[in-house]
Amino acid sequence: MSGVQRAAVLLLSLGEVDAAEVLKHMDAKEVQKLGLAMATMGAVSREQVGTVMDDFASALDRQTSLGVGADDYIRAVLVSALGADKASSLIDRILLGRNTTGLDTLKWMDPRAIADLVRHEHPQIIAIVLSHLDADQAADALKLLPERTRADVLLRIATLDGIPPNALNELNEIMERQFAGNQNLKSSAVGGIKVAANILNFMDTGQDQSLLGAIRKVDEVLGQRIQDLMFVFDDLIELDDRELQAVLREVSGERLGIALRGADPKVRDKITRNMSQRAAxxxxxxxxxxxxxxxxxxxxxxxxxxxxxxxxADEGTIALGGGTAEELV
Incomplete structure (x- = not known):
């Protein structure tokens, strides 16, 4: 069983009330994954349920209360160590940055609903909204915007360097009750070249290059920097053998065979070298x-x-862009 399936078994065993209470503390993507796992769960044996419960109880026994209610402690320590002025921005990034409740509500919305919400807004506002989404969700919303708007929005995402208070206030007005009006909001670090590259990675082939070309017409250097951070299929050749084998273990032979139709021959050669002779x-x-x-x-x-x-890459199993994958023990 995968981790998501084990969590689904646990929640299904808890009952509706307790399961709902647990789900309240998860973000949108986690709830979606768990909901799908629960909905598609087949027959589970009594032994499997028992194993999941035993593992959960064992893990729970190893936990402590450290970290519970730690916000006030962190705030006091940072102010004491750095002084109120120096600690202020750091506290915002550590404590407030993780609790942007109003913006997090966007992650529960369908991409079409998000696109409809911002369609007639200024491209800068659209860029701020999309920067707060996960890359795949932002890409789906971007696809639904008018073609003439897409490149402008992506260019603004790539050049975002924090959100000034007036921009956040304007965003609050757009989202109405979904955002709390706070006139003392401070800048929030979102956007940037990496965010733009991640969104492009999730765009359909052809759309990504079209948008990249439009950005290059405006800023050739910026367009190249975004291109450098994008990961395309032929970049699989940059993975080391262990990382590539980790990828191949989760890909069906049928889908791999179709994907390799359009790949560089060097990529095909490296992939087949990392398979057993018979599988290749x-x-x-x-x-x-x-x-x-x-x-x-x-x-x-x-x-x-x-x-x-x-x-x-997000799980730390492999590394993209020359990074180092998390060591497995």
Whole structure:
């Protein structure tokens, strides 16, 4: 069982009231994953439930109360160590930055609803809104905006350097009751080149290059910096063997064969070198036997694998952009 499936078994065992109480403390993406796991859960044996419960009880026994109610302690320590002025911005980043409740409500909204909400707003406001979303959700919302608006919005996301109070106040007016009006809001660090690159990674093939081209017309250097941070399918060749094998373990042979149709031959060679000889032979035989494949199917398969790569990178299993993956023990 995966971690999500184990959590789903636990929640299903708790009953509606207690499960709902647990879900209140999770963010939108976690609730969506758990909800899907619970909805698709097949037959679970009594032994499996018992194992999940035993593991949970064992993990709970190892926990302490340290960290509970720690906000006031952190605030007092930082002020004492740095003084009120120096500690102020640091406290905001550590404590307030994680609790932007109003903005977090966007993550519960359908991308189409978000696009409809901001469609007629100034591109700078749209950029601020999309910067607060997860990259895949922001990309889905960006796709639904008018074509003439997309490049402008992405350019503004890439050049965002904090949100001034007046911009946040304007955003509060747009979101109305979803945001609390606070005239003393301080700048919040969102956006940037990496955010823009991540959003482009989730755009459909063709759309990403079109937007990148439009940005290059305005700022060639910025466009290149965004391109450098994007991870495309052919960049799989940059993964080391262990990382690539971690990716291949979670990809079906059928989807891999389709994705490799549009890949650089060097990528195909590296992938087959990291498979068993028999598995590589089967993959190549299936590709030859399948015949022509629609370009849209190839692009969809590559996007699926790239989504998997980004998930593994977020989990620390692999590293992108020359970083170092978290050591596994």
């Amino acid at each position: 032979e089967i993959l190549l035989e299936d590709m030859d036997a399948r015949g022509p494949v629609r370009l849209s199917d190839v692009e969809a398969a590559q996007k699926e694998i790239l989504t998997l790569v980004r998930r593994l």
